[in-house]
Amino acid sequence: MHIMYVDESGDDGFLSNNSYLPGQTPTKFYIRTGLVIHDWKWKNINTSINNFKFSKRIPGDIELHATEILSGRKRGYDKNTGKRKSIPNWYGINYPERKDRFELLSEICSMVSQLDISIINIAIDKSKINQNVNNFERMPKEKSWEMLIERYNLFLNNAADKIGIIISDAIEMNLEKEHREFAKAIYTTSLHVKESHFVESILFEPSDSSNLLQIADIVSFAFQRQLNLLDDRLYQKIEQKLFTWNSKIEGCGFKIWPE
Numbered sequence: 001m002h003i004m005y006v007d008e009s010g011d012d013g014f015l016s017n018n019s020y021l022p023g024q025t026p027t028k029f030y031i032r033t034g035l036v037i038h039d040w041k042w043k044n045i046n047t048s049i050n051n052f053k054f055s056k057r058i059p060g061d062i063e064l065h066a067t068e069i070l071s072g073r074k075r076g077y078d079k080n081t082g083k084r085k086s087i088p089n090w091y092g093i094n095y096p097e098r099k100d101r102f103e104l105l106s107e108i109c110s111m112v113s114q115l116d117i118s119i120i121n122i123a124i125d126k127s128k129i130n131q132n133v134n135n136f137e138r139m140p141k142e143k144s145w146e147m148l149i150e151r152y153n154l155f156l157n158n159a160a161d162k163i164g165i166i167i168s169d170a171i172e173m174n175l176e177k178e179h180r181e182f183a184k185a186i187y188t189t190s191l192h193v194k195e196s197h198f199v200e201s202i203l204f205e206p207s208d209s210s211n212l213l214q215i216a217d218i219v220s221f222a223f224q225r226q227l228n229l230l231d232d233r234l235y236q237k238i239e240q241k242l243f244t245w246n247s248k249i250e251g252c253g254f255k256i257w258p259e
Contacts, residue, residue: 066221
């Protein structure tokens with residue numbers, strides 16, 4: 001059985017004038033990324049991630065989370081005023097220089113390139129979505145789910161073991177809503193999933209309990225930097241792991257919509 005670990009990056013907000021700028025929010029692209037492994041390879045992959053953490057002396061309770069690594073900050077409280085403020089996190093304390101934290105992200109991506117995984121990435125270009133149609137604001141999340149499961153299904157259809165499940169980071173405040181969006185992608189909107197090879201229920205797990213979800217976060221962040229910040233340094237490390245079909249990556253392992 002295959003497992004696809006899913007995370008997202010960027011945001012699903014819109015600008016009425018479509019004047020999206022690199023490094024500003026809302027971002028031009030909304031990203032949803034799937035990391036596909038076979039279940040019998042999970043132990044070796046998980047061990048490789050743990051070995052990497054150990055080599056960097058990263059404590060077991062510290063997540064590999066891209067924005068936390070690069071920012072080196074977390075939300076805390078001022079004991080004197082009781083007000084929230086930004087304080088250094090583990091990465092900010094142990095890697096005080098931003099360039100060193102980016103290098104750590106680069107090393108994680110290099111480690112990912114050695115894992116026995118396949119990557120499927122969906123990028124929604126919000127600047128090309130017609131904001132005059134009904135419910136346009138739901139399209140980034142709904143269309144990204146639709147296109148991700150289509151390509152996961154294609155991956156499974158061409159694999160020896162054609163059964164799969166999906167595990168997503170539990171980042172939504174309303175998981176029931178996320179379930180509905182996932183179900184709609186399967187039963188209502190997708191025209192290309194004629195015979196489903198994956199279990200039709202999605203599992204939501206917190207990323208702090210899953211190394212693979214943490215890696216999905218890093219990978220999704222790499223695509224986010226490539227598309228929204230025009231910085232492909234991390235992407236170049238993982239590009240080779242993109243799912244290919246008939247020697248094609250575009251439209252298969254890497255899909256941008258609308259075209």
